[in-house]
Amino acid sequence: MKNFLLLFTFLATITLPLDAEIKKQVLFHDSSSPEFYDQSWLNIKAPSSISLPTGKTDKFPISTQIKKDGDNAIELTWTSKPNGEWKALVAGLNWDMFRMEGVSELRFWMYAPKAFDIEYLPDINMEGHYGGQCGKLKLSNYIQSISPEKWMQIRIPINDFRTVSKDFEGFNSIKGVFFHQSVTDGNTHTLYLDEFEFIPISTTPVFNNDKLVGLWTFDNLDNPFLATKGSDIEPHGNWSKTKGYTGIDQAIEIPQGTKNYLKVSHAICPNGTNDGQFERVNSYAMLYDIMVENASQWHCLFQTDTNNDVDGTIFINPDGKIGCGTTHYTNNRVIQNNTWTRILINACLAGDKTIYEFWVDGEKVLTTACKIAPDNNRFSLGKEFLFFADDNGDDGDINVAELVLFNRHLDDSEIKAIGGISQKLPDFSQDNRVDGYWNFDDKNDLNQAQKGNNLILNNMQGEEVLQEAVDGPEVGNGAMQIGVGSFLFVRITSVRMDQIYQHRE
Numbered sequence: 001m002k003n004f005l006l007l008f009t010f011l012a013t014i015t016l017p018l019d020a021e022i023k024k025q026v027l028f029h030d031s032s033s034p035e036f037y038d039q040s041w042l043n044i045k046a047p048s049s050i051s052l053p054t055g056k057t058d059k060f061p062i063s064t065q066i067k068k069d070g071d072n073a074i075e076l077t078w079t080s081k082p083n084g085e086w087k088a089l090v091a092g093l094n095w096d097m098f099r100m101e102g103v104s105e106l107r108f109w110m111y112a113p114k115a116f117d118i119e120y121l122p123d124i125n126m127e128g129h130y131g132g133q134c135g136k137l138k139l140s141n142y143i144q145s146i147s148p149e150k151w152m153q154i155r156i157p158i159n160d161f162r163t164v165s166k167d168f169e170g171f172n173s174i175k176g177v178f179f180h181q182s183v184t185d186g187n188t189h190t191l192y193l194d195e196f197e198f199i200p201i202s203t204t205p206v207f208n209n210d211k212l213v214g215l216w217t218f219d220n221l222d223n224p225f226l227a228t229k230g231s232d233i234e235p236h237g238n239w240s241k242t243k244g245y246t247g248i249d250q251a252i253e254i255p256q257g258t259k260n261y262l263k264v265s266h267a268i269c270p271n272g273t274n275d276g277q278f279e280r281v282n283s284y285a286m287l288y289d290i291m292v293e294n295a296s297q298w299h300c301l302f303q304t305d306t307n308n309d310v311d312g313t314i315f316i317n318p319d320g321k322i323g324c325g326t327t328h329y330t331n332n333r334v335i336q337n338n339t340w341t342r343i344l345i346n347a348c349l350a351g352d353k354t355i356y357e358f359w360v361d362g363e364k365v366l367t368t369a370c371k372i373a374p375d376n377n378r379f380s381l382g383k384e385f386l387f388f389a390d391d392n393g394d395d396g397d398i399n400v401a402e403l404v405l406f407n408r409h410l411d412d413s414e415i416k417a418i419g420g421i422s423q424k425l426p427d428f429s430q431d432n433r434v435d436g437y438w439n440f441d442d443k444n445d446l447n448q449a450q451k452g453n454n455l456i457l458n459n460m461q462g463e464e465v466l467q468e469a470v471d472g473p474e475v476g477n478g479a480m481q482i483g484v485g486s487f488l489f490v491r492i493t494s495v496r497m498d499q500i501y502q503h504r505e
Helices: 158-163 412-418
Strands: 002-006 010-012 025-028 040-045 060-063 073-079 085-091 103-111 123-128 151-157 174-180 188-200 212-216 234-236 240-243 250-254 261-265 283-291 299-303 314-316 322-324 341-348 355-360 363-367 384-387 398-406 436-438 456-459 467-471 478-482 486-489 500-504
Touching: 025 085, 025 103, 073 085, 103 158, 151 158, 261 398, 283 299, 299 341, 322 355, 322 363, 341 412, 478 486
Parallel strands: 010 436
Antiparallel strands: 002 500, 025 188, 040 085, 060 073, 073 188, 085 174, 103 151, 103 188, 123 174, 212 398, 234 261, 240 250, 250 398, 261 384, 283 341, 283 398, 299 314, 299 384, 314 322, 341 355, 355 363, 456 486, 467 478
16 A cells, blocks of 8 residues: 655744743753763764764763763764764754754854864754755854863854755754764864754844933834934944845944944943942943954944044954954854844943953853953043944944943843844745745735745634734734634645655555
């Protein structure tokens, strides 16, 4: 007897309960065994090799001594040789399935006991829960260098996997992450791996904070520089409107040039630990949602000299690191080409302890160890200052979708509550692998298809038909609420032959 299984792609935005929130998905936090990770699978072809736990032939060993958080971490010790091969899977506890709808990034932490060249790092990809793997990426593309005996966070946009995976259709049912043999140098290398997480797409947070004194979203098409809170921004030189990080979010582009920048006035009183003893603003925080096309150029985040006659204050350098000579720069690249990123600069220059920190997408990436004096003209603020200005052209083209100013430095918990920013999902209506796509954005016709046939609302016998338009996960994004006993019917009128799979009993 022959059974035929018909597979098609169904993409939709379905509302969660009103009190639900989009949460990260944890792939690995701890192993239940202190000796090996049961939800792993290693495949090795000699003469390449991987270190294995005692009595196991296809499992990762576990370290209880070197770990980022929790009780333990995964150990990956490998030797890659010509004519050999190896690959190693990290799956979820209980072999869970992970959906990539609404997911922006894969993040995990990596620790190397000894430094080695990043070109010898493994390749990485993901495996579908029902088989098949997406395209491989070079892990070396997501780290600038290996700092020995330090935990380093790796952040890989899910869209990067999509870009190299034209024929992979398993993104909504991921089993885990595979590491693969890359360069065959014949030497033995060790990495400890921990805290694998799939991070959800984040939108502009709603700021409900008495420290908030300036908010600019650039969403007003008639006047992009209108302040949501605080004084309107004063643009200087050239600028242009552009799209932000979602389909409805607006942004502006500031091109390179010493005359092209944004001027901000604020009403923050001179402050520090003891207000009234200072002449300038020494405690503040600034948040940026920015994107650069070329992260290998210099970019300036802000400038305290309103004449722009001296060096800017904080930069993104050509290695994609944030800082300046005084504060030092972040250890690793945190800015990638064409990637929307949320940066927060957190400062308190007066008191017993200087605070000058850089945060990226809700994670602290640098706390400066230097002492910065209060009321200095470079790091404390006057009544006005400039965004994206530098005196000698170290201010490459930059897109900005949000700017936020706080009148005090923020606590760690406040910054983590703000969170990060990530990428919009691709336009599935233009994807020839997708046969049906419904986004529920039209409140007047919730069943309208962006691709394929319209949905048909139906109900169980005796049940009331209930379908209601509600707000989706971000402003301007629609969703639909379906009542108990109601359901949506999908009619398929055409199926490609490569979507029919034969199963024999």
